[in-house]
Amino acid sequence: MTTYLYEKDLRQMKYNILISTRHDLMVREIADRLGVGPNQVRLAMIRRFDMSLLENLPSRYEQGQKMADAGSRVAKELGCELFSRFIPFVEEERMQALCSEVRDMIDTGLPEEEAITTGKRRIREAILQ
Amino acid sequence: MSESIIWYLREFLRTEWIRKFLLAKTDPLVTPPYFKDYPTLTGKECTACYQCMMICPAPGAIAVLRHDDGWRPEIYPGHCIRCGLCVEACPEDVLQSGRVLEAQHRDRTGFRATFHLSIDREICMRCGNCCISCPVGREGEPDGAVLKIEKGGVQILNSDLCTGCKTCEVNCPNRGIRVARVVEGVQEAAA
């Protein structure tokens, strides 16, 4: 029941949105942050987001940089709220689980840097899957 | 609820409303005199300075053409966007539209423009379209041309003769020639 009449392949148009100057900057920043190629980020975005969200991504990203994850350094490093609420790559519950996992790791004595690296890898997997 | 009904009753019992209701009349469909319509000719003589073509922002909207009795600008509806810039740019007041000409005389406003030709040697394929299409220096002395094919490439002979009409730019097949038109809006101080 979830199929539509007149469905069309939107990937080309979504890609057109993503290659404008502002979007391109944002995509490259996110790619750097995650440590993957920009095309992989674009692919994840095209697969997941609808067109108006794609158009709005740069302003959401800016807002996220300003507002998200205030207070906690670990959350800021991982981008807990940034990648779930502001740029909804991962559902919020799953992101919460990932973040608390990293915190548990730190609590159990793992060095902070190592825990964050592991957490980042998990988030990257969640984003790219 | 009662407030709303009373409000509506009061709204519909206003004398103005009742009068309008009974004597309803559509406003006459007139075009106001200040509307910038398509530019029309004033009858003054066109000197073919191509200022109107230089400033026109729409592609293919205006062309200065030669008729039996002299040059005359031609406006193409369907391309013209009725911005009125050609009226303001024309130094001879050949065109008029709405109140633009009147306001221009009143405020002593105008445009001042300089032009800079540049040729990208890497893209230019020396087809000579620009030299042929350039409307400047058609007749008269042969040195009065802006561009010329010489020594296996386009040479700029007299860049100060360029009128910025962008004909060469339009006719260039691969954007090798570029005309930078630096326009500023100026106003003479009131005398």
Place this chain on the structure above:
Amino acid sequence: MSLLQKLKNRVRSKSIHVCFVDVGSCNGCDIEVLACLAPRYDIEQYGIYVHNNPREADILLVMGAVTPQWVDKLVAIWEKIPEPKAAIAIGNCPISGCVYNRRDSYIDPPAAKHIPIAAQVPGCPPRPTEILAAILSLAPTIFENYEEKKR
């Protein structure tokens, strides 16, 4: 000419149902068509009704330079309109592409490439009075003796 045909002519020239479709304009022409609805211009006093439903329209107002998304859909909408029908191009965009008709843009003007256009209203945007005059002058002529012309 039969009496029925005369009656049809009369009715058709006094009751025109309009549908408008925006195929990539800047909105300027859109809101000028909307302004025709205003009591100032009062499009309905001439028997013109704006429905925005192609299935019950007689006249299609096309606005905008045709964007790639619309190329197939514009034809589909045109085919949904019952005969007799006509399309009017409102504004410069469907006529020439206006200022967008330049290298590198995504558009594909004129609209006459895709569907038959009966009349054009140039202007960027045209005044509501110009739109009104175009519809009113076109409708009686194009729908006159439609059955006889078809034969």
Place this chain on the structure above:
Amino acid sequence: MKKTVDVSIPIGPMHPCWKEPIRLKCETIGERVLRTEVELGYMKKGIERIMRGRPWQEVMFLAERICGICSVIHNMVFIEAMEGISGIAVPPRAAYLRVVVNELDRMESHILANFSYCYTIEHETLAMYLLNVREIVLDQLERITGSRINTAYMIPGGVRFDITEEDAAALLAGLARVEEDVERYTRMFATSYLIALRSRGVGTMTREKAIEAHAVGPTGRASNVPECDLRLQHPTYQKLGFTPVCRTEGDNFARNMVRFDEVMQSISLIRQCIGQLPEGPIRGGGACTAGEITYQGEAPRGELTYYIKSDEYGRIIDITVRTPSIMNIEACTHHMINDVTSVADVTSTFISSDPCVACTER
């Protein structure tokens, strides 16, 4: 994410309520809308691509034609950005005239937005009233600039036409009529029970969600985000002493009331401008040069950003436009429409955020 969905309802691209083509795909349970997806691309003309390599006198018209409803602000922001790049000073008279035209355009746009909302909830009487008031505003706009829409009034270093005494008097007389009418219509809108049933509590968006999606303009200000009004940062508005309108409900009703209030505010701003209009020239000259700038202005729909890079002859090398409708349509479809209780409210909620598809896609 998998959700149990009864029906997927596509709305658009051609829909009687929508003046512009956009396609919403709503996934519903019964009548309740779970989530909405937007399909754009019906208006993508690639304006930013054709803007490149052109001087201001051409880009100005392209910028204006990004959106026909709020054309003046596109013109103004582009021209002020070019002035910022080249260091051109604007004569004070021209700065005030710009505000007059900009506010007239804002009134026109807000009245049109409220018209479409009333038309969508089928309150056609009020809709037609508003559309008729809009004609008066357009008359004033035409009197000053010479055209109703796409006015092309501002140029670097000033404006194109001066305003005469008679024009100013006619403008004030027209404004008095508009004020009287809009006041009545605001009251009609605020007190009508039928409108309240369709508007109050429908499509609410909280302040957090508004900030998250960066909602701007009346949509943001109805959700209690007053700082999103960029007129606070504009020098001429600062001289006029300006405080943004703000409401806390965040529903359809609040969004429309914010727009009504802003129309009244615009009227008082124009009156102030005409009252304080300084004498002097209207054009200062000055050529555009090379530079790079990010400039923002307050469009009728919210924050409008131009990023411009130009070469030494004032030609545009790179330009990016971020229009307010991008943020508002996104906020609307992903936060307001979710959990709307009936499909009929989808269209009215969507229209209440004053979407402009031509802006969004360019």
